Amino acid sequence: MRDNQNISDLIHPGHVACPxxxxxxxxxLALRAMGPKTMVVLPACCWGVIAGPYPQSSLKVPILQTxxxxxxxxxxxxxxxxxxxxxxxxxxMAWAGDGGTFDIGLQSLSGAVERNEDILYVCYDNxxxxxxxxxxxxxxxxxxxxxxTPGQGWKRSRKKNIVDIMAAxxxxxxxxxxxxxxxxxxxxxxxxxxxKGGARFLHVYATCPTGWGLSSEKTxxxxxxxxxxxxxxxxxxxxxxxxxxxxxxxxxxxxYLKAQGRFGHLTEIDIQHxxxxxxxxWIHLMEKVSRR
Amino acid sequence: MRQVLEGSHAVSExxxxxxxxxxSAYPITPQTHIVEAISEHxxxxxxxxxxxxxxxxxxxxAAVIGAASGGVRTFTATxxxxxxxxxxxxxxxxxxxxxxxxxxxxxxxxxxxxxWVDQTDSLSQRDxxxxxxxxxxxxxxxxxxxxxxxxxxxxxxxxxxILDAFFLSHTYEPVDIPEQERVDRFLPPIKPKFMLDTNExxxxxQMVAPGEYMEMRHDIQQAMDKVPExxxxxxQAFEGAFGRRYGTVEAVSCDDAxxxxxxxxxxxxxxxxxxxxxxxQGERVGxxxxxxxxxxxxxxxxxxxxxxxxCAVVDRNCSFGAxxxxxxxxxxxxxxxxxxPLVFSYIAGLGGRDITGDTLMDxxxxxxxxxxxxxxxxxxxxxx
Numbered sequence: 001m002r003d004n005q006n007i008s009d010l011i012h013p014g015h016v017a018c019p020x021x022x023x024x025x026x027x028x029l030a031l032r033a034m035g036p037k038t039m040v041v042l043p044a045c046c047w048g049v050i051a052g053p054y055p056q057s058s059l060k061v062p063i064l065q066t067x068x069x070x071x072x073x074x075x076x077x078x079x080x081x082x083x084x085x086x087x088x089x090x091x092x093m094a095w096a097g098d099g100g101t102f103d104i105g106l107q108s109l110s111g112a113v114e115r116n117e118d119i120l121y122v123c124y125d126n127x128x129x130x131x132x133x134x135x136x137x138x139x140x141x142x143x144x145x146x147x148x149t150p151g152q153g154w155k156r157s158r159k160k161n162i163v164d165i166m167a168a169x170x171x172x173x174x175x176x177x178x179x180x181x182x183x184x185x186x187x188x189x190x191x192x193x194x195x196k197g198g199a200r201f202l203h204v205y206a207t208c209p210t211g212w213g214l215s216s217e218k219t220x221x222x223x224x225x226x227x228x229x230x231x232x233x234x235x236x237x238x239x240x241x242x243x244x245x246x247x248x249x250x251x252x253x254x255x256y257l258k259a260q261g262r263f264g265h266l267t268e269i270d271i272q273h274x275x276x277x278x279x280x281x282w283i284h285l286m287e288k289v290s291r292r
Numbered sequence: 293m294r295q296v297l298e299g300s301h302a303v304s305e306x307x308x309x310x311x312x313x314x315x316s317a318y319p320i321t322p323q324t325h326i327v328e329a330i331s332e333h334x335x336x337x338x339x340x341x342x343x344x345x346x347x348x349x350x351x352x353x354a355a356v357i358g359a360a361s362g363g364v365r366t367f368t369a370t371x372x373x374x375x376x377x378x379x380x381x382x383x384x385x386x387x388x389x390x391x392x393x394x395x396x397x398x399x400x401x402x403x404x405x406x407x408w409v410d411q412t413d414s415l416s417q418r419d420x421x422x423x424x425x426x427x428x429x430x431x432x433x434x435x436x437x438x439x440x441x442x443x444x445x446x447x448x449x450x451x452x453x454i455l456d457a458f459f460l461s462h463t464y465e466p467v468d469i470p471e472q473e474r475v476d477r478f479l480p481p482i483k484p485k486f487m488l489d490t491n492e493x494x495x496x497x498q499m500v501a502p503g504e505y506m507e508m509r510h511d512i513q514q515a516m517d518k519v520p521e522x523x524x525x526x527x528q529a530f531e532g533a534f535g536r537r538y539g540t541v542e543a544v545s546c547d548d549a550x551x552x553x554x555x556x557x558x559x560x561x562x563x564x565x566x567x568x569x570x571x572x573q574g575e576r577v578g579x580x581x582x583x584x585x586x587x588x589x590x591x592x593x594x595x596x597x598x599x600x601x602x603c604a605v606v607d608r609n610c611s612f613g614a615x616x617x618x619x620x621x622x623x624x625x626x627x628x629x630x631x632x633p634l635v636f637s638y639i640a641g642l643g644g645r646d647i648t649g650d651t652l653m654d655x656x657x658x659x660x661x662x663x664x665x666x667x668x669x670x671x672x673x674x675x676x
Contacts, residue, residue: 065497070354077355081362111347
């Protein structure tokens, strides 16, 4: 673990993220753990903008921006090039939003992890297409209003469980992480950095005040609540079968939901229904953890 | 050394001798023999390269884009539907100015499913910023693949080496395959003009505002403009090393011709025989084989056709609502000439239908016996 008091961050000040952007915090923490021998592969996502327009860059590491659906494939190709050049030190880190991971990029991600490519794939999850104006993705949770699930058409289908999908590929390492738990998050990035030779996947909760109807100073508080009420549990999966829990939440979901404009329309009955879904998910997760 | 190879393996041998470092591909008939042979070269250690077996053509092109951004020599191959699926990434490759080489086996597009030759797949990609080179035989496929790396790495544009399904990809012919040392002298290792480097951490492919975007597009056009002259020099060097050259177009017996048949791909070989037969009958006929479609060799075409009375363009493709695509290109190249030929447009051989000597004789006869070209392309050999 590096000394947080004595860090030269690899993200420049003056990037163009919205105030309170969880994804910007996520990148800052990630690169503290990853260090300068990192190449970032960015498909279309908020970070495609945050990284800065030509000829500027908000990162002090190389960036390859690539087509929306291609993070897994482009990262694989770049890894192959580095291998052919004998550079085993540099880590290729694909850095994609939930749309580029859960939806349009799922196929190339599945291909890359099935091949067990020596890459780290990070999904920073803000639970909708935020860069294009808050449209629903398959990561958007049940109950959410977005610009494509408006009014009474709020989203009735469940959020896809991406870590389960990655675990089903039996990759060496998959884990969830949260910007509200920086020590835990950076430990996971360090672990992923050192686990060379295979595919690593990190699912990072990244608050979006702009899209979630939240004031910008609440970014970290709401991320913490998400873990504490088990909406976004922190856990790790090794080799697809060894599940470890990192934090035990004991709060109800109501305060988490009521704090956000995107859930403002939900009735007490809806909230109870969501509580039951979260409880059921938690039981499933505990079953996997207890199999250790 | 002369070997009997199918067209597909002429590609694979060129990829091996070019010492390509990263290959990524997805299988599609009739491209498969190319990538199977390369896989064997990689597995046996004959070609020390990484071969990524990806889950789609979209990812195949994305992977070679990633690899080329890392500064290594790359290759992929596809056909028909696969090329259509790659479309978005073709723009990414040229926009990023990456010297990727791809073999593309011309295959008809579905529906209905058809695996046989048809040029509409590659011609649908003519505006993607790729150099397009159409080949006639296996030797030309081999030679063109090697030269493709030369031109791609000089002008930083991707190159499509195009061969007809089955008539070329699966046909065995004698091919001269030179020794590695001779190829190495002609094609030294890649010297990338830019690449991702942690010591110089640039961003590639980022957002570009209206104030810069147009200049970047203009750079691509200017790079295309350099291709004929650069390719000429590469062909000179190739001829010096291996004794063969092709040109962006090849004119045969055009100097005294009244009518010129304009062809591409394997139809060129059939046309050579038809030309000999017609000449022996005293007909003043010539042939123009168009090898390079992008950048379009307008100067060479005007030079050859400017004095001719009529030309008959044979298109194994169709832009629905506009007609044969080579014919459109030829017309637009000629339109500002003071003296120019009448351009007759014929569509033949779609979806693998044979274009025989008789087909070309029929096209020649129609052109000779008709005073003015019809407004639309004429479809040849229709049964209904």
